[in-house]
Amino acid sequence: MSSTTPSNSERKIIHVDMDAFYASVEQLDHPEWRGKALAVGGGGNRGVVAAASYEARKYGVRSAMNGRRARALCPHLIFATPRFERYKEISETIRAIFLEYTPLVEPLSLDEAYLDVSDYPSATLVAEEIREKINQQTQLTASAGISVNKFLAKISSDWNKPNGQKTLPPEEIIPFLECLDVKKFHGIGKKTKLKMYHLGIYTGKDLKGRSISFLTEHFGKAGLYYFNVVRGIHNSPVKPHRTPKSVGIERTFSSNLSSELFLEEKLKDLAENLEKRLKKNKVAGKSLTLKIKYSDFIQQTRSKTGKLYLSTKDLILEEAKTLLYQEKLLNSVRLIGISLSNLNTKQISKKPKKELPNNEQLSLPF
Numbered sequence: 001m002s003s004t005t006p007s008n009s010e011r012k013i014i015h016v017d018m019d020a021f022y023a024s025v026e027q028l029d030h031p032e033w034r035g036k037a038l039a040v041g042g043g044g045n046r047g048v049v050a051a052a053s054y055e056a057r058k059y060g061v062r063s064a065m066n067g068r069r070a071r072a073l074c075p076h077l078i079f080a081t082p083r084f085e086r087y088k089e090i091s092e093t094i095r096a097i098f099l100e101y102t103p104l105v106e107p108l109s110l111d112e113a114y115l116d117v118s119d120y121p122s123a124t125l126v127a128e129e130i131r132e133k134i135n136q137q138t139q140l141t142a143s144a145g146i147s148v149n150k151f152l153a154k155i156s157s158d159w160n161k162p163n164g165q166k167t168l169p170p171e172e173i174i175p176f177l178e179c180l181d182v183k184k185f186h187g188i189g190k191k192t193k194l195k196m197y198h199l200g201i202y203t204g205k206d207l208k209g210r211s212i213s214f215l216t217e218h219f220g221k222a223g224l225y226y227f228n229v230v231r232g233i234h235n236s237p238v239k240p241h242r243t244p245k246s247v248g249i250e251r252t253f254s255s256n257l258s259s260e261l262f263l264e265e266k267l268k269d270l271a272e273n274l275e276k277r278l279k280k281n282k283v284a285g286k287s288l289t290l291k292i293k294y295s296d297f298i299q300q301t302r303s304k305t306g307k308l309y310l311s312t313k314d315l316i317l318e319e320a321k322t323l324l325y326q327e328k329l330l331n332s333v334r335l336i337g338i339s340l341s342n343l344n345t346k347q348i349s350k351k352p353k354k355e356l357p358n359n360e361q362l363s364l365p366f
Helices: 021-029 067-073 083-101 123-138 150-157 170-179 191-198 204-208 214-218 222-229 261-281 315-325 356-365
Strands: 013-018 040-041 049-052 078-079 105-109 112-116 144-147 165-167 247-257 287-294 297-310 335-341
Touching: 013 083, 013 150, 021 049, 021 083, 021 335, 040 067, 040 191, 049 067, 078 191, 083 105, 083 112, 083 247, 083 261, 112 150, 123 165, 123 247, 144 150, 144 170, 165 356, 170 204, 191 214, 214 222, 247 261, 247 287, 261 297, 261 315, 287 315, 297 315, 315 335
Parallel strands: 040 078, 144 165
Antiparallel strands: 013 112, 013 144, 040 049, 105 112, 247 335, 287 297, 287 335
């Protein structure tokens, strides 16, 4: 294989990474903290910063930093107590958006994931659409990297942060990597970076000039990895952690709702979108679950299993309304969702290709 042609160049991989996720969620839920230097965690003498807002990063505050050190760098730093249930809630909404486009989703954490969108004419347009949907549904921003493999997609997602994206098409990979500082390579940490610098390896071009024997001699098994990735070669496929057992959709409201009639209107929209998602994945389900999250964050689920498979918006809405009026609301509602389980297939089928206008296919083939 030519060193200028990356392996699996037919793949189209997106790496989506939420921008300062934990800190951004806290600023979303606490308007008085927006635009201010904020750290999640790290408040006590022995605390550690779990995440830092971009305002805090300007002062050098970083994740995994000792809280005392963070406060010394930024005396006016606000410390927020982590709320992982809240982060998980938003992460699930984001994950559901990913699954609208492909079942090949590999989550890395609550705030980032790889997506294989090889069936689409333009991965660039898919990434733009996903980022827009995330912002519409969560009021948070995400960045994305698009390329032929996971390694390159992850490097690219850091390039235009926050709230940006970068596409690295096959013909630009080698020139891009040759100019890159080795510290930017995923998998090269601080110690390895210093060791490479000591060996005169500062850029991708320097790394590319070293033989496999040289790299394995100095870096062991990782040497082969470095030899390959600097040539754009990384064959690991996107690996979904599990086959989805349900298909669902939910919405968090900008203001809490206290009327079943208003919620019924929201359910109608959800049922329409769920029907589209079921059609895309070519599945139907027997068990419908209504999820309600109240303004005090108490969560309630109501479920019903029938004899027939549900897949149309009318039937879904009818069953969801039955569950909505099953008992009185406990409080005003901040989130509502519906999902179908007991699906009629053990594996969601492969996504069909999404057609785009001819001019888009020509101008944005990647």
